[in-house]
Amino acid sequence: MTNPSEAGDLRLSHVTKRFGPFTAVDDLSLTVPQGSFFALLGASGCGKTTTLRMVAGLEEPTTGEVRLGDRDITRLRPYQRPVNTVFQSYALFPHLDVFENVAFGLRRRKIREVRSQVERMLALVQLDGFTKRRPAELSGGQQQRVALARALINHPQVLLLDEPLGALDLKLRRQMQIELKRIQTEVGITFVHVTHDQEEAMTMADTVAVMSAGKIEQLGRPAEIYEYPATAFVANFLGQSNLLAGEAAGQSGGDVLVSAYDQRFAVPAPRARADRGEVFLGVRPEKLGLVAGEADVPAGHQSVRGVITDSSYVGVSTQYLVRTGWGTELAVFAPNSGAAAPLAVGSEVTAHWSPEHAFVLHREPGEGDRTTPVLDTPDAVGVVS
Amino acid sequence: MHRIRRWVADHWVLAIGLMVLLYLFLPIAVVAGLSFNRPSSRLSYDFNEFTTENWTNLCGPADLCAAVGRSAWIGLLATVAATMLGTLMAFALARHRFRGRAATNLLIFLPMATPELVMGTSLLALFTSAGLQLGFVTILIAHIMFCVSFVVVTVKARLAGMDARLEEAAMDLYATPAQTFRRVTLPLVLPGIVAAALLAFSLSFDDFIITNFNSGNTVTFPMYVWGANQRGIPPQVNVVGTAMFAVALLLVLATNVRGRRRGARVA
Ligand SMILES: Nc1ncnc2c1ncn2[C@@H]1O[C@H](COP(=O)(O)OP(=O)(O)OP(=O)(O)O)[C@@H](O)[C@H]1O
Ligand SMILES: [Mg+2]
Numbered sequence: 001m002t003n004p005s006e007a008g009d010l011r012l013s014h015v016t017k018r019f020g021p022f023t024a025v026d027d028l029s030l031t032v033p034q035g036s037f038f039a040l041l042g043a044s045g046c047g048k049t050t051t052l053r054m055v056a057g058l059e060e061p062t063t064g065e066v067r068l069g070d071r072d073i074t075r076l077r078p079y080q081r082p083v084n085t086v087f088q089s090y091a092l093f094p095h096l097d098v099f100e101n102v103a104f105g106l107r108r109r110k111i112r113e114v115r116s117q118v119e120r121m122l123a124l125v126q127l128d129g130f131t132k133r134r135p136a137e138l139s140g141g142q143q144q145r146v147a148l149a150r151a152l153i154n155h156p157q158v159l160l161l162d163e164p165l166g167a168l169d170l171k172l173r174r175q176m177q178i179e180l181k182r183i184q185t186e187v188g189i190t191f192v193h194v195t196h197d198q199e200e201a202m203t204m205a206d207t208v209a210v211m212s213a214g215k216i217e218q219l220g221r222p223a224e225i226y227e228y229p230a231t232a233f234v235a236n237f238l239g240q241s242n243l244l245a246g247e248a249a250g251q252s253g254g255d256v257l258v259s260a261y262d263q264r265f266a267v268p269a270p271r272a273r274a275d276r277g278e279v280f281l282g283v284r285p286e287k288l289g290l291v292a293g294e295a296d297v298p299a300g301h302q303s304v305r306g307v308i309t310d311s312s313y314v315g316v317s318t319q320y321l322v323r324t325g326w327g328t329e330l331a332v333f334a335p336n337s338g339a340a341a342p343l344a345v346g347s348e349v350t351a352h353w354s355p356e357h358a359f360v361l362h363r364e365p366g367e368g369d370r371t372t373p374v375l376d377t378p379d380a381v382g383v384v385s
Numbered sequence: 386m387h388r389i390r391r392w393v394a395d396h397w398v399l400a401i402g403l404m405v406l407l408y409l410f411l412p413i414a415v416v417a418g419l420s421f422n423r424p425s426s427r428l429s430y431d432f433n434e435f436t437t438e439n440w441t442n443l444c445g446p447a448d449l450c451a452a453v454g455r456s457a458w459i460g461l462l463a464t465v466a467a468t469m470l471g472t473l474m475a476f477a478l479a480r481h482r483f484r485g486r487a488a489t490n491l492l493i494f495l496p497m498a499t500p501e502l503v504m505g506t507s508l509l510a511l512f513t514s515a516g517l518q519l520g521f522v523t524i525l526i527a528h529i530m531f532c533v534s535f536v537v538v539t540v541k542a543r544l545a546g547m548d549a550r551l552e553e554a555a556m557d558l559y560a561t562p563a564q565t566f567r568r569v570t571l572p573l574v575l576p577g578i579v580a581a582a583l584l585a586f587s588l589s590f591d592d593f594i595i596t597n598f599n600s601g602n603t604v605t606f607p608m609y610v611w612g613a614n615q616r617g618i619p620p621q622v623n624v625v626g627t628a629m630f631a632v633a634l635l636l637v638l639a640t641n642v643r644g645r646r647r648g649a650r651v652a
Contacts, residue, residue: 056557057556057557058553058556058557077556078553078556078557079556079557079558079559079560079561083557084557084558085554085557087550087553087554089548089550091548091550091551091553091554092554093551093554093555093569094551094573095569095572095573104555104558104560104568105558105559108558108559108560108561108564108568109559150558151557151558154558154559
């Protein structure tokens with residue numbers, strides 16, 4: 001989004017890929033603006049790698065079209081595309097040393113001054129001095145950086161990264177995330193980054209697309225998706241949500257009226273994906289506050305009553321489970337800011353939230369409440385500031 | 386007594402290992418020794434007197450050098466042909482899906498499993514019924530045939546162990562299919578092909594049974610030794626055996642040293 005021109009946008013339109021009877025990618029359309037950092041997020045097997053492979057030319061779409069700017073590249077061979085890939089498994093050439101691995105693309109295109117370019121690239125990924133080593137003699141993180149250098153040195157229009165940080169430990173992973181983002185900003189190449197790690201996607205990308213079963217569930221800026229998910233899948237895949245089953249009874253005065261468990265809730269219409277029929281009323285755990293009684297609920301807030309059944313201290317916050325009258329356990333993340341004393345398991349509480357923080361999603365008939373169990377990783381929440 | 390038992394307990398694995406090595410290398414040592422021996426009579430194998438004459442006068446016995454040369458030629462030609470055919474076949478079997486692939490995979494083992502006697506006689510029947518004159522050409526055809534299977538199996542194992550994504554990575558990095566083969570596939574499969582070629586050569590060079598059926602009047606080295614056995618084997622045969630062993634040893638050492646040097650360069 002740094003570049004308003006559409007000249008180099010990557011565009012997939014109605015792309016479908018079938019393996020025999022199995023549809024891996026299903027009528028997928030998306031546009032990645034030139035120079036942007038685009039993250040593709042989704043559960044294992046949802047078709048992320050297949051999508052990348054079609055962009056790289058390693059797989060041909062069954063139907064649909066892949067365009068780069070105004071060029072149709074759908075049927076071009078991989079070596080004819082200005083696209084490079086950092087593979088899920090690195091796929092470094094074991095018989096070549098680091099230098100020759102990085103130089104491979106330049107040599108194939110008969111480009112001169114290989115040495116200076118390779119050296120500059122290795123300096124960029126902080127691997128100068130490793131030129132004579134073979135891939136087998138490098139650590140996982142170093143191999144990953146060689147794979148990155150090997151792709152980047154070609155200055156492709158689009159760089160595809162297939163879970164390049166998957167094999168790294170947490171610390172190195174964070175370090176490489178910062179590094180990747182820095183390099184992307186520096187070279188201004190379009191990055192399409194596939195990851196399992198939602199935090200990684202949200203911290204690095206300009207645009208995030210959440211995929212499920214070969215389709216895109218939602219696409220947008222990280223904060224947009226997190227604050228106002230489009231589907232129940234997204235609400236619980238990206239972070240965690242308390243989703244209560246209810247019925248919507250249309251709009252009134254700019255609000256959608258939802259009734260659930262004999263209570264009525266009004267949610268601002270711009271935060272409702274449906275205003276009639278079966279819906280979920282959703283609130284993120286960190287948006288819930290806990291008070292002792294209904295009298296303490298701030299004015300204008302909505303609330304439900306319950307009993308604390310579990311509390312786990314995770315440092316930056318305390319994560320509670322609150323069992324409601326009808327048996328659903330809501331997740332509540334209370335910041336450990338020192339403002340409130342910790343609450344004991346068994347105490348009666350009222351959970352409250354501001355209507356602006358709630359959202360209304362479409363629900364399949366018959367589906368019950370959905371809350372995911374409290375995660376014990378503090379990283380899982382609070383990534384969007 | 387106790388200490389001896391203790392010593393045996395501590396060292397029996399080593400002792401057995403040394404005995405196995407001795408068992409393996411004693412015959413070779415004998416051959417090497419005999420190559421420097423002047424036998425007291427034609428039919429005796431006793432160590433009589435040290436001499437280098439067998440080495441200097443290698444072609445002394447009639448037909449010996451011709452037979453060795455013939456075997457080397459056949460081995461070389463059979464190796465080249467079998468390695469090329471077998472490598473192509475291994476690529477087809479490992480990389481492409483086609484009808485009859487599973488059956489081919491199975492059938493390729495058949496020549497290795499067939500007793501050589503059976504193969505020799507059936508080839509003989511084939512050649513005579515086809516009206517081919519037995520000799521150099523029929524030997525060559527037979528050798529190529531039984532070497533191909535070994536090449537296919539060896540190269541295919543190497544290919545199966547190679548990550549297909551490496552070829553995709555090469556293509557992604559602007560290598561055309563031909564460049565991908567030349568720069569990535571071939572270098573990675575080459576050790577397998579070299580191993581297959583060495584195997585093919587040694588199989589061809591010392592084959593006796595199949596050759597014996599299909600040679601007509603042509604005499605290869607194994608057949609020469611067999612024939613000489615009736616009259617007493619000339620000591621020069623031991624020279625050939627020792628030289629073959631030395632070449633094999635050098636090859637093994639060379640590959641070892643190369644691997645070692647690669648490791649050392651990094652440190
Ligand atoms: N060559 C193939 N033949 C048949 N099925 C395939 C093939 N490649 C992928 N699939 C199937 O397509 C689906 C999507 O695969 P893909 O590799 O794109 O998943 P992914 O989203 O990258 O998963 P992961 O996060 O585990 O890497 C999977 O169910 C997979 O089994
Ligand atoms: Mg994948």
